[in-house]
Amino acid sequence: MEIAIIGAGGVGGTLGRLWIKKGHQIMFGVRNLQSHNVRNLIRSTDSGVKVGTIGEAASFADVIVLAIPWMAVEEAIKSAGDLSGKILIDPTNPINADLTGLIIESSTSAAEEIAKWAKGSKVVKAFNSIGAKTLDNLQFGLVRADAFICGDDFKSKTVVKKLATEIGFDTVDAGPLINARVLEYLALLWIQLAYSRQMGPNIAFKLLTRAGGA
Ligand SMILES: NC(=O)c1ccc[n+]([C@@H]2O[C@H](COP(=O)([O-])OP(=O)(O)OC[C@H]3O[C@@H](n4cnc5c(N)ncnc54)[C@H](OP(=O)(O)O)[C@@H]3O)[C@@H](O)[C@H]2O)c1
Numbered sequence: 001m002e003i004a005i006i007g008a009g010g011v012g013g014t015l016g017r018l019w020i021k022k023g024h025q026i027m028f029g030v031r032n033l034q035s036h037n038v039r040n041l042i043r044s045t046d047s048g049v050k051v052g053t054i055g056e057a058a059s060f061a062d063v064i065v066l067a068i069p070w071m072a073v074e075e076a077i078k079s080a081g082d083l084s085g086k087i088l089i090d091p092t093n094p095i096n097a098d099l100t101g102l103i104i105e106s107s108t109s110a111a112e113e114i115a116k117w118a119k120g121s122k123v124v125k126a127f128n129s130i131g132a133k134t135l136d137n138l139q140f141g142l143v144r145a146d147a148f149i150c151g152d153d154f155k156s157k158t159v160v161k162k163l164a165t166e167i168g169f170d171t172v173d174a175g176p177l178i179n180a181r182v183l184e185y186l187a188l189l190w191i192q193l194a195y196s197r198q199m200g201p202n203i204a205f206k207l208l209t210r211a212g213g214a
Contacts (some may be wrong), residue, residue, distance in 0.1 A: 003163075004029055004057035004064040006076055008037040010132030011091050012067030013044075018135065018167040020045055029057025029080075054079040063087045063159060065127075070094040070103075070110055077117045084120025087156045089163075090180070091127035093187040099195060102184060111150075111180035124151035124160045125180040129187040131194060131201035138168035138204065145204030148183050150174040172207050 003019055005012040006029040016026045027050040030038055038051055050060070058064055058080035066073055070092045077083065090111045094104040104110060111125040126149045127135070138145040147169035151157045161171045174183060186205065193199045 001025070001063060001159075001163075002027070002061040004061040005067055006030075006054055006057060006064065006080070007067035008035070008041050008051070009067065011127065011135070012065060013037060013041050014132050014135045015065060015067065015127065015167070016041070016049070017045060019163065020049065022166045025061075026050065027052060027057045027060040029054035029076075055081050058083065058086075061086075063089065063163075065089040065091065066114065067091060073110070073114060074117055077114065080118075082120075083118040086118075086121050087153075087159055088114060088118055088121045088123045089127070089160055090114050090123055090125050093128050093184055093191075095188060095191065099188075099191050102188065104184070106181065109178075109180035109184050111177055111184075115152075115177060122151065122153040122156040123177055124149060124153070124156050125174075125177065125183050126150075126160050126164060129183055129190050130204050131190065133201050134204055135167065140204060140206075143206055144168060144170045146206050147171045148174045148186065148205070148207075150177055150179040150183060152177045170206075 002025045004027050005016045008028045008030050020026050054076050092110045094102050094110045096103050111123050115123040147164035149157055149160050164171050194201045
């Protein structure tokens with residue numbers, strides 16, 4: 001599959017490297033082709049990694065990951081051009097500077113705002129409630145970390161579910177895009193546990209279930 005990743009930092013770089021290993025064609029869309037992140041990326045991938053502007057990357061693929069800070073997303077969407085029909089994977093967290101709360105009204109979410117800006121696209125919230133470094137190893141003893149995925153388009157969620165499974169996640173369909181409101185708070189809990197509670201970034205969420213629902 002062809003996948004564009006906007007941003008080449010912790011989340012984008014890691015997802016890109018993992019998907020390249022699974023045989024996907026990745027193009028990174030970046031603001032600066034010479035950045036430390038881009039140089040690192042080129043060094044750490046054997047071949048096949050393409051890097052271009054945000055617009056070039058967005059037109060390369062029908063699946064696009066917005067792996068950039070929340071505050072940069074609206075501008076990036078403008079630079080991306082026509083996104084109608086494309087799957088936009090949103091791992092962003094609109095977190096305040098001291099990591100204690102969200103900088104977005106509770107009556108919306110980053111993902112819902114993205115859906116308004118990128119008209120006609122299919123936004124799927126995913127990969128936001130786990131640390132970037134943890135993406136490299138999603139196995140915790142006998143269990144795998146869960147990727148909580150929400151969005152309004154079932155087919156797009158199926159695509160994202162497959163991409164998550166390929167890199168080692170179990171997946172949980174967390175319902176429609178409006179549930180991004182709670183997934184963004186779930187990320188805040190992850191941050192609080194990892195940093196304020198000093199559990200460190202090697203933690204992940206798992207939904208426990210019983211066979212038969214009993
Ligand atoms: N870090 C985590 O553990 C984690 C976990 C889950 C979700 N997230 C979310 O995922 C997103 C990316 O986080 P990250 O940790 O990967 O960040 P990061 O390591 O700081 O990388 C951010 C990337 O975005 C690019 N960028 C920054 N400002 C930009 C702008 N104005 N226009 C275009 N590109 C810009 C950077 O470009 P340069 O390379 O030029 O600096 C870099 O490639 C954030 O929304 C974050 O909340 C992070």
